[in-house]
Amino acid sequence: MAVGRNYLGSYRLVRLIRVGHTCQIWESIDERVERRCALKALQKEHVHDRQELGYLKNEYEVGRQLDHKYIIDTYEFVTAHDLPFLVLEFFSGRNLKQLIRQESELLDELTHMVIKHSAEALSYMHQQGWIHRDIKPDNFMVNDEGDVRLIDFAIAMKPPRGLGKLFAGKTKKIQGTRSYMAPEQIRGAALDPRADIYSFGCVLYELLTCKPPFTAVSSNDLLNKHLFAPIPVASAANRNVTPEFNNLVFRMMSKKPEQRPESLSMFLREYATMRPLKSTQKPSS
Secondary structure (H helix, E strand, C coil): CCCCCCEECCEEEEEEEEECCCEEEEEEEECCCCEEEEEEEECHHHCCCHHHHHHHHHHHHHHCCCCCCCECCEEEEEEECCEEEEEEECCCCEEHHHHHHCCCCHHHHHHHHHHHHHHHHHHHHHHCCCECCCCCHHHEEECCCCCEEECCCCCCECCCCCHHHHHCCCCCCCCCCHHHCCHHHHCCCCCCCHHHHHHHHHHHHHHHHCCCCCCCCCHHHHHHHHHHCCCCCHHHHCCCECHHHHHHHHHHCCCCHHHCCCCHHHHHHHHCCCCCECCCCCCCC
């Protein structure tokens, strides 16, 4: 294995893409096969953090079982120079949160493809028996052609089944991202794919309006809004949203799971009969 400042094992580091709270992402070249890839490595101060290492290993175990064109490919889990890291498909694009914040001129014209591809990725994940549990704009990568990759399976899990479902109690540790968490996820209840459908509804609301459905000055206030506040209406913030799609997103964000679409397959069937926006042309100023 190559050793040096510009190498991590057999991977030549090309550039640092992003630094997060616990991980850093590098563009790299696997010199064994001349393959461009992304390395997701724990920050040095977290290499001995059992929880963060567990998240990274879970991301690998889930990701390596998923094979879909709109889900990021997961190649291997490696430890080199005492640094654990994931090797992932390199995908050149921005995350959906960045695209929304930048209010890119591409956003309206890409909306249909982003919705369809993202839903297909998550639907496939559900069909394989997994719940993502952290669906948010940051976890969908999008390129300028509207191609999508669903990423980050750190807290993904399989829901309890059979007797396990009967005896599943409340979860003491609530995991997820507060701006997008389903009410049952906040309460620590046993989850099924409809929790992801709620979160995906929040993502679609933000895609349509350029703001999350709920905001608050404190974390507790934000969670309480997901639990009790009236569901916001996307068309009230964006008149370009069609009534049909507005109603579909509204149902996805229902407080009660049984009032949401039963599955993302059902969502896709309904979505095929409508369009999200009345027009993809920007109004003249």
